[in-house]
Amino acid sequence: MKKIISYLCLLLFTLNCAGFKNIELPESVIENNNIENINGTYENFASSGNGFYVRMLTDVFDRNTNMFNWKDKYDPKNTKVKLQMIEKNKLNVIFFKNEKIVFNKNLRVELKEDGYLYLKEKRFMLDGIPLVLGGWNIQKSRLGVDENNNLRIQSNYFYCNGFAVLMSDWKTLHYNLTFEKQ
Numbered sequence: 001m002k003k004i005i006s007y008l009c010l011l012l013f014t015l016n017c018a019g020f021k022n023i024e025l026p027e028s029v030i031e032n033n034n035i036e037n038i039n040g041t042y043e044n045f046a047s048s049g050n051g052f053y054v055r056m057l058t059d060v061f062d063r064n065t066n067m068f069n070w071k072d073k074y075d076p077k078n079t080k081v082k083l084q085m086i087e088k089n090k091l092n093v094i095f096f097k098n099e100k101i102v103f104n105k106n107l108r109v110e111l112k113e114d115g116y117l118y119l120k121e122k123r124f125m126l127d128g129i130p131l132v133l134g135g136w137n138i139q140k141s142r143l144g145v146d147e148n149n150n151l152r153i154q155s156n157y158f159y160c161n162g163f164a165v166l167m168s169d170w171k172t173l174h175y176n177l178t179f180e181k182q
Contacts (some may be wrong), residue, residue: 030115030145035085037145038117041096042179044079047150050174056080056157060119061093062103081182083143083151091117104119109143116142116154128160131168135161151179 030037044056054060056076079102082094089110102126108120119141128134137159144152155175162168 007181008051030111030117032111035111037149038091038143038151039084039151041080042151043180043182044076044081045179046153046177047180049175049177050156051157051173051177054141054153054175054177054180056158057151057153057177057179058095058103060139060155061107062105064093069144081179089120116144118142130160133163135159135168146178149181151181153177153179156180165169170174 039127042057044058046056046128050171056079058079058081061081078097080096082092082096084092084094085108086092089108091107091109093103093105093107094101109117109165110120123137123139127132127136130136137157139155141153141155144154146152153175155177157173157175158170158174160168160170
C-alpha cells in the first residue's frame, strides 16, 4: 500500500495537470517597466467570463480548499480586492468587506515574457482518500492587465476524483475572467 501511494505521489508531481500550454493568450500589457499597472482595487465579480469552480476574484487568491463545503468563504456582494506589488516577486492581496480587512497576504508571483504574472503558489487540495473515496484538485492562475487597466485572470482547475479506483474521472477546466478596476 505504501508503494502505491508513493507511486501515485510521484506521478502527481511529475505531471503538469493544469498547464497553460494550449490556451489562447489574450493580450496583457504588463512588462518590467509597468508592473505597477496591476496595482488597484477590483470588483470581486467578473465583468466577463464565468466559471463553476473559479467564479470570483476571492476564489483565485483564497479558495475554500474543502470541495465538499459549498458555502462561500466571503460574502461576494460586499467584498473588494486590492492588489499591490510590494517587491519584484511579491504581490500583496487584501480583501475588504464593508471597508474592513478580512484577508491580507503576500503571494509569490513571477512575471513571464508573455506579459502575465504567474501565481507561484499552486492550490493543491486533497479530499478524502484519493481514488478510493475522494480525490485531489490543483488550481493554477495567472494575472494580466488589458488595455483598459482591467484585471485579466486565466485560471486552470484540474481535478481527479474517484470511488474504489474503478470509477474515477479527471478533467481540466479553463477559465478566462475579467475584473473591472475601480
